Amino acid sequence: MKHRKGKKCGGARKAAKRLAALEARMKKLDAQEHVVGLLERAMAERLAVVEARERAADARESALTDRDALANERDRLAAERDRVAAQRDTAASERECRAAEREAALDRRLAGNGSKPALNGDETDEQALERAQLEAQLQRAHLDGLTGAYRREVGRLALRNEIERARRGDGRFVVAFVDVDGLKGVNDREGHAAGDRVLRTLAATMRANLRSYDPIVRYGGDEFVCGVAQIDATEVQHRLGIIDQSLRHATGVGITAGLAAMTGNETLEELTERADAALLEAKRDRLN
Numbered sequence: 001m002k003h004r005k006g007k008k009c010g011g012a013r014k015a016a017k018r019l020a021a022l023e024a025r026m027k028k029l030d031a032q033e034h035v036v037g038l039l040e041r042a043m044a045e046r047l048a049v050v051e052a053r054e055r056a057a058d059a060r061e062s063a064l065t066d067r068d069a070l071a072n073e074r075d076r077l078a079a080e081r082d083r084v085a086a087q088r089d090t091a092a093s094e095r096e097c098r099a100a101e102r103e104a105a106l107d108r109r110l111a112g113n114g115s116k117p118a119l120n121g122d123e124t125d126e127q128a129l130e131r132a133q134l135e136a137q138l139q140r141a142h143l144d145g146l147t148g149a150y151r152r153e154v155g156r157l158a159l160r161n162e163i164e165r166a167r168r169g170d171g172r173f174v175v176a177f178v179d180v181d182g183l184k185g186v187n188d189r190e191g192h193a194a195g196d197r198v199l200r201t202l203a204a205t206m207r208a209n210l211r212s213y214d215p216i217v218r219y220g221g222d223e224f225v226c227g228v229a230q231i232d233a234t235e236v237q238h239r240l241g242i243i244d245q246s247l248r249h250a251t252g253v254g255i256t257a258g259l260a261a262m263t264g265n266e267t268l269e270e271l272t273e274r275a276d277a278a279l280l281e282a283k284r285d286r287l288n
Helices: 001-110 125-141 153-169 183-190 192-209 233-251 268-287
Strands: 173-180 216-218 222-228 256-260
Touching: 153 173, 153 183, 153 216, 153 268, 173 192, 173 233, 173 268, 183 192, 183 256, 192 216, 192 233, 233 256, 256 268
Parallel strands: none
Antiparallel strands: 173 222, 173 256, 216 222
C-alpha cells in the first residue's frame, strides 16, 4: 500500500510540474504574441507614415508643377505685354513721324502763302482765309485727335519750355503722370467707343481743373502727363483728387497719379521717370 501511495504522489508531482511548465509556456507564448502584436502595430504605423510622406511628396511635386506652369504663364503674358507695348510704341512713333511731316508741310505752305505781309500791307480775303485754314490745320496737327491734348513729341517740347520758365521764376514745377484705372475693362465690357469717351472726359476734366497754360500731354494709350508751375505738389495732388472724383462720377472709373516736384537742374526725362515710378508705387499701394 505504501508503495502505491508513493507512486501516486510522484505522479501527482510530475503532473503538477507538467501543468506548471505548460502554464509557463502558455504565458511565454502570450508574451510573444503580445510582442508580435506590438511589432505589427509599429510596422503598420511606420507604413502609414511612409504613405503619408509619399502623399506629401506627391502633393509638393504637384504644387511645384503648378507653380512652374503658373510662372510659365506669367512669363508668356509678360512677353505678350512687352510685344503689345513695343507695337504700340512703334505705332506711336510712326504717328508722330507722320504728324511731324504734316507739320513741316504745313509750315512750308504757310511760308509760301503769305507768311510775309504784302508790301502795301494789304491781304486779300482769299489769302486771309487760306492762312487761317493752314494755321488751324497746323494747330490741330499738334494735338491728339481724340482728346485734344498735346501729342507726345510736341507736348514734351511744351513741358520743356514750362520747365525753363519755372527756373526763371520761383523754381516750382510739378510733373504729374496720370493713368486711367480699368480702361481695358471698360473696352472689354462696353466697347472701345466707351473707352474713348472715358479718355475724352478725362482730358476735359483735367483742362477744367488745371490752368489754361498748363501743358496736358497724351503720353500713351491711357496715360497722360501734365506740368504745373508755381504750385506745390500738395495742391497738384488736391486738384488731381478732384479730377479723379469727377471722372468716377461721370464714367465709373478713376485715375491713379504719380507726382515729381522739380529739384535743382533736373531734365524733363528725369522728372517724368520719377513721376512714372511714383505712379507705379501708388498703384501697388492701391492693390495692397
